[in-house]
Amino acid sequence: MDRSEAQSRPKRYIDFGRWIRLGIGVIVVGFLLFRLWNVLWIERAYGLDTWTRFAVSGIILGSVYAVVALGYTLVYGILFMINFAHGDVMMLGAFAGYFTLEALKSIGFLNRSVGTSVLSVIIAFSVGMLFSMLIAVLLERIAYRPLRTAPRLVPLISAIGSSLFLQNMAQLAFGAERHTYANPDMIQRNSGWMVMIQGKEVLITYTGVLTLVISFLLMVGLFLLVQKTKMGKAMRAVAQDKETAALMGIDVDQVISNTFAISGLLAGAAGVMWGLHMGILYHYVGFIPGMKAFTAAVLGGIGNIPGAMLGGLTLGILEAVGPAILGIPFQLKDVLAFSILVLVLIFRPTGILGEVLSKERA
């Protein structure tokens, strides 16, 4: 007797989630195409100059997101933990840069000559990056290292607590009011090159270009660091398998600490860029960029360094162009970013370029 006949027929499970995902996907894509067609050929609300303006601001914003996202991705690649406080590390770096610039301004060094201005900006970047690095390393040492073997929820909660702590610390120490960044006169926020497009002027600010250049340099530097140096090799080894790396004589604690230090350096640089470009600084300033940078990291594929760069730029551009295409008020651009996060996680949780995860999680 054939045994398979004797068994009852297997019950068919309908995967509701799949159908729902498919449905949402069709609706979203259809709506996007409809709006795109509508905006570009029917309404023609914006000329080429406006689109250029959107694109430029998107790319600049996106490069800041990319630098912050690199910090998330590095830490996630090694500890598989969302460093919730990363945005606040960036905020503290921005504050450090702010105080440095203020101090240089008050002794009259900031605007004495072109040379001192350039030097001031370099000093501000260094101080911001070093301060953020210090905070990130301390954070790892105090809040994350004791929890490395704990269940996954525990370090995450600790990270949320640290984020809350850093935010409120900044509020208490530096005050709740908004501070305005003291840019050197030669790179004021409203000055830049004028570009003529279709007879209209489009301003490309100096700070924006500075942001772009510095974030590009940082990304290249990080890439070289991870791929070409011994330290980068150790980081990759720890990311793949901690035990084996330890057996090969790698000091895992030191490598994790280094990773946090690098992510802190990047966050500090991003903070100072944010301050120079956006100009407004307060204790809550790290939260939204932090969330968006995380979105960018997920969008590109978390744990993946080129992915974070791509994700950051994509998110920045989408955020700048999205409200115009969708025809929603610009007030809602944060909603757009979060919606992108939710959609990416539903449809392609591994991101555009795919996750780079070790065997434990794959």
Added chain:
Amino acid sequence: MKRTSLESGLLIGCLSLFFIVLGVTSLTGSLVQDWFKLSSPILGGWLLLFLMTFWGGTLAFKKSPSKSWSETLRTGLSVGLVAGIMLALTIWGLGTLNAQAVPIREWLVQLTPAAIAMLTMGRAPVVAALLMFVVMLLAGIGGAAWAYAALHYQWRSVLNTRWLSARESVINMSLVQKYQQHQYSKQIAYGVGALVLLTAPLYLGRYWNYTLGTVGLYVILGLGLNVVVGMAGLLDLGYVAFFAIGSYTMALLTAPQPHDIVMSFWLALPIGVLLAACAGVLLGIPVLRMRGDYLAIVTLGFGEIIRILSKSDVLTDFSGGPRGVRAVGGPMLFGLNLNNEFYFMYFIILGIIIVAYATHQLQRSRVGRAWMAIREDEDVAEAMGINTLKYKLLAFAMGSGFAGFSGALFASRNKFTGPEDFTLLVSINVLSLVIIGGMGSIPGVIVGALVLKGLPEMLRQLDDYRMLAFGGLLVIMMILRPEGLIPSSRRKMELHDDESEALVPDVLVEGGEV
């Protein structure tokens, strides 16, 4: 001088500086001044710094390997020296800057001239710095000496035996014995508890009814989140969204503006709960397949989306926009208007009892065990035949429903609802109280809400420092006592089971979480 004691000194010094910059010293100063009716806040501030270094001394002594008299002196001296030098330099610097009228305040808000005057005792900077140095030196030595004395005289064990014997004698008293053996002893205790609860709103006055009502609403929220986070292990950071949905449903259905539906409270309440639960399911279906930390971020994003939407101009016609909804209806019963803090206290107490009972029963049922299995290991739970998605959805829906219930009561009691009530801070507050009280533990949630929501209401001066303390507490709790203040027994065993496994070398434990 030992390196470890110098390090302790450095740590204490840094912490003290941190406290000075954050204004904790000034706060302690003003609190002590208020409590003891002193003429100036100097004593409180200096006391805090003294106690810090004192503590540093005991810490350093405990760390040092030798426990001799000379070692005590040495550790105490080195801690006091390092902390003293740091603090003295700070005070000297601050005092000098202040004397030259440098506006330190523009940069570090807490360092007001008054705060600096408190630190320097209003004297010349050099004198104050020297004084501080001497005091810190004494504090360090005092701390080490205290630790030495504690080691030799065993206060702790003496106190412990005293306490135990006192407890014993109370238990052995004939009256207590008789009561415990009484047939209805448990019922009597419950009865007294119920009587206190039922009469509490009568003598509590308006302000306290309102405040404790808020605490009660947070208890309901906490019990709901406890189902999601504590029992099923799903970290939901956008919990406030469901609170908002319940609240807005109640408001839009019962208020004359902007829709003029003016429905009865009793009808709007279940609708609000249902809608919140439905929103939970709708969010849950796509999202619950994700890994734990992605879930946290997506729910956080969802919460922010709801808040930004309710605040934006897009929905002004539908939900009032930034202005919110006014004149939300209240409950009427037999023609009696029950719409004030006093009656609402009863509603809230009733709500807490219902929700607590329901979650308690759920926890012990098949469903609760399924949740626990999912929390511990999803793959294993799936392999055991649990339909994980179904149970996770159920947990999400239950939690959201409770949040909707709390939100509906909140809107009706305040007679107003607006986007500012639904910030991320609410989610964080609720999460903190669940975690600090003890994940998965119902009494823990109630105690957590009383401590985290009730205490700051009583100590209004501490309000600025509340979120700072929450953040610090979350980290410290996770490191020292991840099971919470009042843990559920099972959770405690789970989180401490590594101690029983310590005999097995780490390398041999396969598949352990790394």
